[in-house]
Amino acid sequence: MVKIWSIYLTYPIFAATRVNYEGNEFRSLLLFYMATDNNTVKIEQFLIELLAEDPAYFIVSVQVKPTNNIKVFLDGDAGLPIERCVYFNRKLYHYIEESAWYPEGDFSLEVSSPGIDEPLKLTRQYLKNIGRSVQVELLDEGIKEGVLENSTELEITLKCTSGKGKKAVTETLVIPYNNIKSTIVQIKF
Numbered sequence: 591m592v593k594i595w596s597i598y599l600t601y602p603i604f605a606a607t608r609v610n611y612e613g614n615e616f617r618s619l620l621l622f623y624m625a626t627d628n629n630t631v632k633i634e635q636f637l638i639e640l641l642a643e644d645p646a647y648f649i650v651s652v653q654v655k656p657t658n659n660i661k662v663f664l665d666g667d668a669g670l671p672i673e674r675c676v677y678f679n680r681k682l683y684h685y686i687e688e689s690a691w692y693p694e695g696d697f698s699l700e701v702s703s704p705g706i707d708e709p710l711k712l713t714r715q716y717l718k719n720i721g722r723s724v725q726v727e728l729l730d731e732g733i734k735e736g737v738l739e740n741s742t743e744l745e746i747t748l749k750c751t752s753g754k755g756k757k758a759v760t761e762t763l764v765i766p767y768n769n770i771k772s773t774i775v776q777i778k779f
Contacts, residue, residue, distance in 0.1 A: 662702075664701060726765060731771075
């Protein structure tokens with residue numbers, strides 16, 4: 591008689607299994623998850639050292655998917671030119687390949703900026719977008735749109751205008767980060 595129990599995690603998607611086969615119990619302890627998580631930490635540490643040479647750039651996030659797809663999102667105080675993406679990609683690829691974490695180079699690597707449709711995650715991203723229109727989704731499901739006026743370590747200041755012409759009303763809102771679900775820069779043409 592074989593009994594299998596599985597526990598599924600939402601991120602990353604892995605299964606922890608316990609198999610009972612004729613009285614012998616075998617367990618999988620999420621070794622792949624731990625290896626992936628450990629690789630994420632190693633990649634972040636390498637990037638911190640690499641970016642120390644060029645402090646105008648910073649890490650937004652590093653993701654290692656179960657398919658060994660590594661996605662690195664970097665940004666810069668004045669943007670991230672494609673030449674710098676290529677430079678960081680080559681350095682990181684060489685580091686991962688020499689580390690031999692994946693059999694025979696069985697991994698893919700993407701280094702890019704987060705993209706305009708990605709929410710802001712770091713205070714440094716908020717600072718670089720001061721003066722731009724943003725949409726802030728609050729934890730209580732409310733949505734505020736306005737111009738980002740300021741950002742500190744604890745909160746942002748948003749200038750919101752409602753109505754048009756003589757009936758326009760402008761208010762300044764101070765929103766703590768712990769009340770923000772997501773913030774997306776709005777492109778105005």
